[in-house]
Amino acid sequence: MIGFVSWDATLAADLIRARRQLPGATLPILHALQDTFGYVDDQAIPLIADALNISRAEVVGVIHFYHDFRQQPPGRHILRLCRAEACQSMDCDSLAGHVRERLGVDFGETTADGAVTLEAVYCLGNCALSPAAMLDGRLIGRVDPARAEQLLAEAQA
Ligand code: FES
Structure with missing residues (x-):
């Protein structure tokens, strides 16, 4: 949170x-x-x-x-998925598709229950552990769909 x-x-x-x-x-x-x-x-x-x-x-x-600036209040949690080159090479697009489908939102949107805002980011400085994500400022590496499920469950608890 x-x-x-x-x-x-x-x-x-x-x-x-x-x-x-x-x-x-x-x-x-x-x-x-x-x-x-x-x-x-x-x-x-x-x-x-x-x-x-x-x-x-x-x-x-x-x-x-600067795409970093939001013009609407974010959800209770902010999940950022890296879409830059190193993460692209580790199939972050599939991960992004999974997360978007699971949440029912696109990048820059917040789930209807206000729990999660999903954002794209272009390099979290964690390229060696790509694909990388950040949940509420906490950096997470090697995010596969199973790990993404854990993060989403945590955010939606
Ligand atoms: S490209 Fe994703 S963390 Fe650097």
């Missing part, structure tokens, strides 16, 4: 204010918001734009460019 704070505009404004002087402040601000709330709420966009004196479209452009 991951613990995020519910959206709070005052806290968001504090996070933004504390980082507005950083070089390239947009990214550290977006990361801080996502680390705190689990996603970047639409209400944060004008706050960031005003604080950095840039347009709202520029903020949205950064959010869309």
